[in-house]
Amino acid sequence: MKRNIYLMMKPLEEARNIWQARCGNLKIDKELLAVERSMSRITAEPVIARICSPSYHSAAMDGIAVRAESLINASETTPRCLILNNDAVLINTGNPLPHEMDAVIKIEDVCMQSEGISSLQSVEIMTPVVPYQHVRMVGEDIIAGEMILTINHSIRPQDIGAMLAGGVIKIWVKKKPQVIIIPTGDELVPLGEPLKRGQIIEFNSSILKAMVEEWGGEAIIHKIVPDDYQMIKDAVKEAVAKADIVLINAGSSAGSKDYTPQIIRELGELVVHGVTMMPGKPVALGIITEKPVVGIPGYPVSAMLAMEEFVMPVICQSLSMKEKQREKIQAVITQKIASRLGLEEFVRVGVGYFPKRDIPFVAVPQRQGAGIITSMVKADGILRIPRLCEGLEEGSKVDVELLRTKTMIESNVILIGSHDNLLDILANCLCKQYPQMSLCVTNVGSLGGLLSLRRGDCHLTTCHLLDEDTGEYNLPYIKRFLHGMDVSIITLAWREQGLIIQKGNPKNIHVLTDLIRDDIVFINRQKGAGTRILLDYKLKKAGILSNNIRGYETEVFTHMAVCAAIEAGTADTGLGIMASAGVFDMDFIPLTRERYDLVIPGENLSLPGISALLEIINSLEFRIQIASLKGYDLNECGREHGFTSSHSVSLSLLPH
The missing domain is CATH 2.170.190.11 (Molybdopterin biosynthesis moea protein, domain 3.)
Known part of the structure; x- marks a missing residue:
């Protein structure tokens, strides 16, 4: 079969307008439902009181x-x-x-x-x-024969009470739109089955189902259909006969086995194929026997955005509901964002609150891959870059659509800096002790964190930077990059850094000089990371040239990503912390101990979120959880190491 070409690609707004106009004939039946079970349903007829309330003086x-x-x-x-x-x-x-x-x-x-x-x-x-x-008096609240609710009303708890008080026991509501989701792909494996190399857990359908149900629909997940044209076509024909809306997950792009556009065209009308949005460009929109059929892209972030732009409007329109609008805020972006001209880009961001700034919110871009579902999990909001814009400069003012409430975001603690597994424990302890607060971590490395702190883009940073000249950790760099700032340096832990290797050491790696062997592939950390600086320092001392190491230029942003590359077989070793090796059950060759510190501006020490973090760092629960991991020494946990100016921090929450 020929590959699909996006001959009909439309701008997002135009595609939405065409699609909504074409789906306007979708009719949803009504059903009789007990009032007690009608919460959040939409009335299909006006509700008339049968008795007065009260019915007596x-x-x-x-x-x-x-x-x-x-x-x-x-x-x-x-x-x-x-x-x-x-x-x-x-x-x-x-x-x-x-x-x-x-x-x-x-x-x-x-x-x-x-x-x-x-x-x-x-x-x-x-x-x-x-x-x-x-x-x-009789009928003070409700008079028999008067209208309690209009048609197209979304039922709330108080509405249920009013209907029952008016003697109404059953009402006509609009049926939930029936949506059938068809997952396709030879590589997909049902939930709970063991994975083989090249296989993927089929989780997209569960995301789509939850979204449909959140918008008032009812979804059924079809069994996985292999990449077979006739099998997919038969599944679509069967689904169209049963459902109000059909979603075909994956197969809408331009691959040799992406059959969705052709099947829609053969069975009905392909209204739009390809939209100038990213992620989500391959979406296919069609009508078969007057029912909407949507080819949803296979990457999860693309799928979610396509659902919001093209499926939510159809469901809301069929129920005569307004589309849910997200709250928007104005924010300043913390770094330059490149964008492809001609595509409207949806950028996932974390959002921090800094009340002393002219614009109090800052937007921190997260990882942007269309296949990174955790970018949606961790994001506080989404900003859109217009399709005729080639990107945004650092410091640009942007509108952010919030994925969480403004009140929740104002309680965020923004940490931009070096990665460590113990930050997950710190974040979890914070949410456990203070449910209204969140620790939002962006991993950019130690130097990147100090620069972010200098710009005022975060509340605190983490670093582990060894100064070659003095052998001292962090303070020389802080004095250099945060000159003139009042900051507190508080140790979280001393930790073991070394070479992470596969279990059993199949490549017989023992020392740094083994990295230059022809049969060894290395995985590196990004420039500016403390681990990268440590590696270069160790290589220099050992007289090893980096260009003799295969994979030196291949970079990842976390210790866990180093382990993942080794587990996948794309690398044999990488420099990282013992705790990450322990998570992956890998072997570890120690090279050095290093101090991992928090760096907090003095003006932020009084913030509720920072005070809460300092309290947790000194808590027994936090220390017990960290002690259960390998490679940490907590003897100096919570210790203050000095300041870049005369500002002093209250040590009431810190051990001496």
Whole structure:
């Protein structure tokens, strides 16, 4: 089969308009549903009250029921004495008003003629009352025959109460749009099955299903269909006959086995194939027997964005609901972002709050691969780069669509710096102790972290930079890059750095000089990382030239990524920390111990999030969890090592 070519590629806004106009004929049936089960459903007809509420005149207060006309002349000088069960009746809130009575006097306004209600036979009243004082009249809330809810109303808890009070037990609601999701691909494996090389867990459908259900639809996941044209075509025909909307996951791009566009064209109408958005460009939009059929890209981030742009509007339109709009804020980006001209790019960002800045929010770009689902997990928001823009400069003002609430984001603690496994433990302890707070970590290396701190793009950084001349960690670099800033340096741990190798050491690696062997492939950390600086220092001392090491130019951003490359067989070894090797059950050759520090500007020490972090660092739970990992020495955990100026930090939360 010929490869697909995006001959019909449309700008995003144009594609949305064409698609929504073409899907306007989608009709959703209605169903009769018990009111108690109708939460968040959409009314298909107006809801009319069957009875009044209340259905009788009732007391609105505890007190006595009386006839208002009998108290017209009551006063302090001429009080009226009422005989109970004759002129007045004791009554509780909600009790029916006796037929001959038309008002209620609160019990606290009644002058007792005895010491207790049980022996009370008469009462004295000193003020007149008006008819129906403290009385809930028939239909005060709801009158039989009046409309309680309109058509196309999304039902809330209070609506359920009003309908039941009005005697409505069942209502007509719009059926949830039925969506069938068809995962395709020879490489896909169902959840729970062991993976072989080249296989992928089929998790996209679970994401799509959850999104459909969040928007008010109902989704069924079809069994995985191999990359076979006829099998996919048969699955689509069967799904179209049963569902309101069909989603075909993967197969919409330009590969030799991407059959979705051709199948849609053969069975119906291919409305759009290819949209100028990234991620999400390969989306295919079609109509088969007047039902929307969408070819969703295979990469998970592409899939999610395509769902939001093209599936959510169809579901909302079919239910007569407004599309959910995200809250937007203005922010300043922390680094230059390149973008391809002609594509509207969706950039996932973390967001930090700095109230002293003119624009208090900063946007920190996250990893941007279309296949990196964790970029959506960790993102606080999304910024869009217009398709006619070639990118954004550092410091540009941008609009960010929030994925979390503004209140939550204002509690973020932004850490940009060097990676270590213990940051995951620190983040988890923070959320456990302070659920409203989050530690948002971006791994850029030690030097990148110091520069980010200098620009004011983060609340704190982490570093482990060895100075070749003095043999001292971090302080010489901090003095150089943060000159004039008041900062506190607080140790998290001393840690073991060394060569990470496969279990059993199959390549017989023992010393640094083994890295220059022809049969050894190395995996390196990025420029500016403390681990990269340490490696170059060790190579220099050993007289090893970096251009003699295969793989020296191949860079990753974390210790865990080094381990992943070794496990995958793309590298034989790399420099990293013992804790990461332990996670992957790999062998480790120690080379040195190094100090891993937090660097915090003095002006940030009083922030609630920073105070919480310092408290956690000194907590027993944090230390116990770190001690369970290999390669850490916590004897100096929480120790303050000095400042770049005269600013002093309160050490009340730090051990001495």
